[in-house]
Amino acid sequence: MEAMAHKNLKEPIIITTYQTQCLEDYINDGGYETLKNVLTKYKPNEIIEQIKASELLGRGGAAFPTGIKWDFTAQIKADHKFVVCNADEGEPGTFKDRWILEHKSYSLIEAMSLCAYSVGGDKGYIYIRGEYTESINSIRKALKEAYDNGFLGENILKSGFSFNIELRRGDGSYVCGEETALIESIEGKRAFPRFKPPFPGIKGLWGYPTVINNVETFANIVPIIKNGADWFKNYGTEHSSGTKLYSISGSVNKSGIIEANLGVTLKELLDAAQGMKNSKTFKCALIGGASGGFVYKDELDLPLSYETLKKAGKTLGSGAVLFLSEDDNEESLLKNILTFFKHESCGKCTPCREGYPKLIAMYEAFLENKIKAEDIMKLADVMFKTSLCALGQSVRMPLETYLSRKYKKL
Amino acid sequence: MDNKIYVKVDGKLYRTAKGTNLLEFLKSVNINIPTLCYHAKLSKTAACRLCLVKTNKNNIITACTQEITENMEVITSDEEIEYLRRSVFELLVDELNTDCDTCQLDGLCELQQLAKQFDVKLHKKSNKYKQDTSSPVLTYNPNKCVKCFRCIKACDEIEGKGVLNFAYRGQDMYVVAGLESWASSECDGCGECVQVCPTAALIEKNLLNFDKVIPFEKHVTTCIFCGVGCQMDVWLKGKEILKVEGADEIPNHGSLCVKGRFGIDGLLNDDRLKTPLIKENGEFREASWDEALNLIAKKLTYIKEKYGSDAICGLSSAKCTNEENYIFQKFIRAVIGTNNIDHCARLCHASTVTGLIMSFGSGAMTNSISELEKADAILITGSNITEAHPVIATFIKKAIKNNNETTAQ
Ligand SMILES: Cc1cc2nc3c(=O)[nH]c(=O)nc-3n(C[C@H](O)[C@H](O)[C@H](O)COP(=O)(O)O)c2cc1C
Ligand code: SF4
Ligand code: SF4
Ligand code: SF4
Numbered sequence: 001m002e003a004m005a006h007k008n009l010k011e012p013i014i015i016t017t018y019q020t021q022c023l024e025d026y027i028n029d030g031g032y033e034t035l036k037n038v039l040t041k042y043k044p045n046e047i048i049e050q051i052k053a054s055e056l057l058g059r060g061g062a063a064f065p066t067g068i069k070w071d072f073t074a075q076i077k078a079d080h081k082f083v084v085c086n087a088d089e090g091e092p093g094t095f096k097d098r099w100i101l102e103h104k105s106y107s108l109i110e111a112m113s114l115c116a117y118s119v120g121g122d123k124g125y126i127y128i129r130g131e132y133t134e135s136i137n138s139i140r141k142a143l144k145e146a147y148d149n150g151f152l153g154e155n156i157l158k159s160g161f162s163f164n165i166e167l168r169r170g171d172g173s174y175v176c177g178e179e180t181a182l183i184e185s186i187e188g189k190r191a192f193p194r195f196k197p198p199f200p201g202i203k204g205l206w207g208y209p210t211v212i213n214n215v216e217t218f219a220n221i222v223p224i225i226k227n228g229a230d231w232f233k234n235y236g237t238e239h240s241s242g243t244k245l246y247s248i249s250g251s252v253n254k255s256g257i258i259e260a261n262l263g264v265t266l267k268e269l270l271d272a273a274q275g276m277k278n279s280k281t282f283k284c285a286l287i288g289g290a291s292g293g294f295v296y297k298d299e300l301d302l303p304l305s306y307e308t309l310k311k312a313g314k315t316l317g318s319g320a321v322l323f324l325s326e327d328d329n330e331e332s333l334l335k336n337i338l339t340f341f342k343h344e345s346c347g348k349c350t351p352c353r354e355g356y357p358k359l360i361a362m363y364e365a366f367l368e369n370k371i372k373a374e375d376i377m378k379l380a381d382v383m384f385k386t387s388l389c390a391l392g393q394s395v396r397m398p399l400e401t402y403l404s405r406k407y408k409k410l
Numbered sequence: 411m412d413n414k415i416y417v418k419v420d421g422k423l424y425r426t427a428k429g430t431n432l433l434e435f436l437k438s439v440n441i442n443i444p445t446l447c448y449h450a451k452l453s454k455t456a457a458c459r460l461c462l463v464k465t466n467k468n469n470i471i472t473a474c475t476q477e478i479t480e481n482m483e484v485i486t487s488d489e490e491i492e493y494l495r496r497s498v499f500e501l502l503v504d505e506l507n508t509d510c511d512t513c514q515l516d517g518l519c520e521l522q523q524l525a526k527q528f529d530v531k532l533h534k535k536s537n538k539y540k541q542d543t544s545s546p547v548l549t550y551n552p553n554k555c556v557k558c559f560r561c562i563k564a565c566d567e568i569e570g571k572g573v574l575n576f577a578y579r580g581q582d583m584y585v586v587a588g589l590e591s592w593a594s595s596e597c598d599g600c601g602e603c604v605q606v607c608p609t610a611a612l613i614e615k616n617l618l619n620f621d622k623v624i625p626f627e628k629h630v631t632t633c634i635f636c637g638v639g640c641q642m643d644v645w646l647k648g649k650e651i652l653k654v655e656g657a658d659e660i661p662n663h664g665s666l667c668v669k670g671r672f673g674i675d676g677l678l679n680d681d682r683l684k685t686p687l688i689k690e691n692g693e694f695r696e697a698s699w700d701e702a703l704n705l706i707a708k709k710l711t712y713i714k715e716k717y718g719s720d721a722i723c724g725l726s727s728a729k730c731t732n733e734e735n736y737i738f739q740k741f742i743r744a745v746i747g748t749n750n751i752d753h754c755a756r757l758c759h760a761s762t763v764t765g766l767i768m769s770f771g772s773g774a775m776t777n778s779i780s781e782l783e784k785a786d787a788i789l790i791t792g793s794n795i796t797e798a799h800p801v802i803a804t805f806i807k808k809a810i811k812n813n814n815e816t817t818a819q
Contacts, residue, residue, distance in 0.1 A: 190575060195472070344580075346579050347578075347583035348457050350502045350557075351459055351497075351498050358504070382498065386497075
């Protein structure tokens with residue numbers, strides 16, 4: 001991405017490029033060269049092998065290997081296959097996809113076309129968060145230019161390959177970012193998540209095989225194909241290759257988007273964000289958004305990669321990092337999180353629909369010392385084990401990472 | 411080689427076809443798994459989260475969404491499974507107004523049965539949501555709604571109408587017809603939703619006239635409103651009709667239309683003829699069947715003897731069943747001794763009967779009704795099926811939905 005284009009990301013950098021790109025600049029920079037090259041010189045499975053070799057993990061939160069995902073869909077014979085870009089970006093504290101949508105829109109479209117070529121897709125959708133007016137405008141413009149210049153549509157660059165992309169707007173519901181709910185929404189239905197399996201890669205949009213990837217995942221595709229899997233693996237850690245866009249917010253001096261290698265420590269991110277605001281001391285950070293976990297002082301040196309956080313019982317999720325100082329209060333933040341989930345629960349399944357209101361009542365009772373933390377965790381555990389989608393499952397992590405810390409202190 | 415595979419359930423080995431739905435399989439071998447959102451006639455939902463089991467492939471899953479695969483081992487009950495099922499069930503009933511004591515369906519409700527199974531007490535609570543009583547035939551009480559999606563799916567998948575969906579989200583969610591209410595929606599009152607509802611959230615309006623459905627008697631009969639011949643269960647309390655359900659038989663497989671389900675209250679109406687009437691001096695008077703039949707026999711015998719058999723003709727009705735029509739023509743031919751027998755359908759159906767004989771060799775249906783579902787093309791002439799034969803219309807709608815190629819014109 002920004003740093004990757006310069007091929008020398010050593011230290012975390014704050015993204016500062018906020019001027020909009022135009023097609024001419026993109027093309028002068030080698031844009032659409034990769035697509036042209038691939039369409040004329042490479043077989044679809046060669047691209048998939050390249051993505052597999054890069055070990056790119058999905059950036060939407062679940063960190064599923066992208067190459068393997070594409071391969072599933074490529075293997076199936078079907079009359080239609082779809083490629084969907086998940087640009088719903090609903091995770092609280094996450095705003096990195098927005099930057100890509102507004103500043104790397106051409107690369108995104110090129111990547112979706114590459115994906116379609118690799119898996120045999122004929123139609124694409126970009127499902128974009130409705131509130132992102134600027135992003136919608138920038139994608140609209142980029143799509144029009146791509147059509148006007150033969151990069152999209154029938155017989156792309158006279159290669160015989162055809163691919164169309166349509167833009168769909170979300171309408172302010174967090175669950176629409178869940179891939180199967182998003183698919184229902186594109187189909188014109190209410191966004192209730194589907195059960196999995198079957199996964200979208202096998203049976204997705206209108207029952208056809210569908211690759212669905214996060215914006216940031218797609219943004220890594222052109223650089224990988226252009227520079228090769230080995231180049232990509234220079235960045236990041238052994239099991240989390242590449243760089244990551246971290247959405248930094250909270251009580252730091254410089255909030256914004258920071259691009260850094262996967263495996264960067266929280267301390268390094270804090271330094272890049274120019275430290276805590278008003279010289280306050282760092283208390284903890286919430287990593288991964290509302291469905292993420294709290295990381296405390298003694299974990300400042302923990303490398304932020306998918307595998308290390310998983311091992312520590314946390315998640316990198318979307319890469320949102322919310323810094324809290326001594327003056328900030330995790331207790332009320334947690335209350336906020338619970339209220340958020342209650343508000344966003346789609347209502348389809350019992351444990352999430354009925355669990356969140358109860359969890360809030362219990363949490364309030366807990367703050368008044370009327371019940372024990374274990375009681376809350378019991379319910380959170382039932383929700384984790386029995387909810388249909390991750391919206392109902394994920395609350396266990398913020399609760400557990402906070403409450404287990406609180407016990408220790410007690 | 412068949413495609414049967416082994417599956418181990420609670421240590422016991424079974425053989426079944428690969429890909430069989432786990433919940434359906436467990437039911438078939440009489441292993442009781444709690445569920446509310448599952449319904450044999452509907453697609454899987456996985457919403458209630460009660461049919462939890464463990465497999466050797468996944469820790470905890472819902473049985474209703476699991477296909478049986480090679481070397482699968484299933485545990486249907488252990489401490490954790492029971493704990494989780496019960497916890498989910500408790501969350502569910504916590505929000506409902508389970509006023510079983512004053513509920514018509516006391517003793518028939520699926521939620522109540524599960525509560526017994528889980529040993530969870532059900533209590534009366536205050537109503538949180540407003541009821542929708544706007545439909546002339548049914549009422550919806552969201553305070554008893556377990557949000558199982560069955561009604562929504564029945565309306566969509568069985569009836570092809572898609573009138574229902576949930577409005578709002580999370581705990582505020584409840585079923586809404588159309589944009590606002592049953593009365594203002596496109597609901598035509600077939601009542602398919604009522605029949606699949608596991609609780610008393612959706613019930614026939616008529617039931618509100620009774621305290622309890624139990625005890626009741628159930629009689630199977632044939633609907634007399636149209637030629638589809640739907641089989642139905644009529645629930646009776648003494649001589650009063652409680653409600654009518656579609657019987658799971660050929661041809662309707664459980665479905666009914668508004669006429670069959672809600673139209674037979676005329677049976678007990680005071681305006682209906684209940685005894686034969688004999689006209690004397692220009693006035694009708696009530697008579698017994700014996701008296702009326704004796705009078706008819708006397709007059710027919712008189713006419714036959716005086717003017718001959720051909721002076722009499724019989725005309726029967728499409729409102730009668732095939733069996734009744736058969737007996738009637740037999741009577742006219744064998745007892746009266748004339749071929750002067752006709753039927754109202756000869757006028758309206760003569761053209762189709764002739765056309766069918768010429769094309770297919772028989773002047774009646776050459777296929778079963780449910781086979782319509784598999785038709786590649788359906789030609790409809792001169793019929794408004796959704797009104798005239800609504801249950802047949804559901805099969806045609808299914809054909810169109812299941813198979814993109816099907817055209818009905
Ligand atoms: C409640 C919920 C919300 C989600 N929101 C988003 C989102 O806004 N953007 C996104 O890319 N993925 C989101 N996801 C994850 C997607 O379901 C899916 O895993 C992702 O789009 C896959 O893309 P990837 O493999 O490139 O990460 C969400 C998941 C859940 C359960
Ligand atoms: S977990 Fe929550 S958001 Fe997900 S399906 Fe269940 S109710 Fe809907
Ligand atoms: S009304 Fe009945 S069938 Fe419909 S969702 Fe509620 S409980 Fe289920
Ligand atoms: S379609 Fe309706 S009227 Fe006709 S037999 Fe069936 S229930 Fe009766």
